Amino acid sequence: MTAVLSKAPRATTDSSAAHTSALPVSFRGLRRTFGAGAEAHTVLRDVSFDVRAGEVLAILxxxxxxxxxxLRAAAGLDAPSAGNVQIDGTDVRGVDPRCAFAFQEPRLLPWHTLQANIAIGLPPGLSARDGKAKVARLLDLVGLQDFAKHRPREVSGGMAQRASLARALARNPGVLLLDEPFGALDALTRVKMQDLLLEVHRAEPTTVLLVTHDVDEALQLADRIIVLGKESAPEVGGPGAATEAEAAGATIVRSVVVPGERPRDRASAELARMRASLLASLGVDGH
Structure with a gap:
């Protein structure tokens, strides 16, 4: 296994590249309850917010x-119990081809090369020639051009995750959904992957929804951060009160705009103050 990251990724200026068209996303009154009756458990309740086209939004x-x-509701992988999600003004109904998903684990097919794994993400109807060019461009973008013929077991975890990100970008998604994409990586590789994501977003400026537990990561990458948590709900049984299942669900308890252009100074005093404040919102002493 390669123990270190390969050469630094670089953006391409290939004029034949198909550029992403970032799309806005809207969540309206979203609720998700699992089970029914006494077994019902509400995870989300009354979640409403908008994501601008091209924005990087972190969810803590x-x-x-x-x-x-x-994220699963945005991708159409899960249907809300109430409310809806819209992408570019159109309801999400079923798996939505306008989205691409990248997970905490790379989820690459071990018998395929990195090149072949990325090609799996290509949209249908693309010619073999255009598909080959697209994969080559993405390999170059994420700095894996010298490892195209390697299989996942022959590269480091960070390199496998870069291939996973390239696969997600292969379909030119209007919305890129990232669920703890760097959570399984060591600290140094994680920082390098954060920098890579910024490079990729400059080259492929799609709308990004990033789920993370890492406040520092959110502050480095996001234009805006929302915090999910539980608010006090009306007493069960009162006029217009929420049910016990609804009262248990999380909603947006805070939304903050992150100041400054990316890349940001990791040692910034202003970001340090925001870090402490966000940790407090999560019930953690940031000092």
Missing amino acids: GASGCGKSTL
Whole structure:
């Protein structure tokens, strides 16, 4: 296994490249309840927010608060119990081809090369010639051009995750959904992958929804951060009160705009203050 990252990724200026058209996303009154009756458990309740086309939005929250459920609803992998998700003004109904998903694990097919794994993400109807050119461009973009013929077991975890990101970009998604994409990596590789994501976003400026537990990561990458948590709900049984299942669900408890252009100074005093404040919102002492 290669122990270090390969050469630094670089953006391409290939005029034949198909550029992403970033799309806006809207969540309206989203609720997701699992089970029914006495067994009902509401994970999300009354979640409403908008994501601008091309924006990088980070979603923070405690484990189990519904962050991944929110992404699955946006992708059409899970249907909300109430409310809806729209991409570019159109309801998400079923698996939505306008989205691409990247997970914490690379989920590459071990018997395929990195090149072949990336090609799996290509949109249908693309000619063999154009598909080959697209994969080559993405390999170059994520710095894996010298490892195209390697299989996942022959490269490092960070390189495998780069291939996973390239595969997600292969379909030119209007919305890129990232669920803890760097959570399984060591600290140094994680920082390098964060820098890579910024490079990729400059070259392929899609709309990004990023779920993370890492406040520092959110501050480095996002234009805006929302925090999911549980608010006080009306007493069960009162006029217009929420049910017990609804009262248990998470909703947006905070939304903040991250100042400054990317890449940001990791040692910034202003970001340090925001870090402490966000950690407090998550119930953690940031000092």
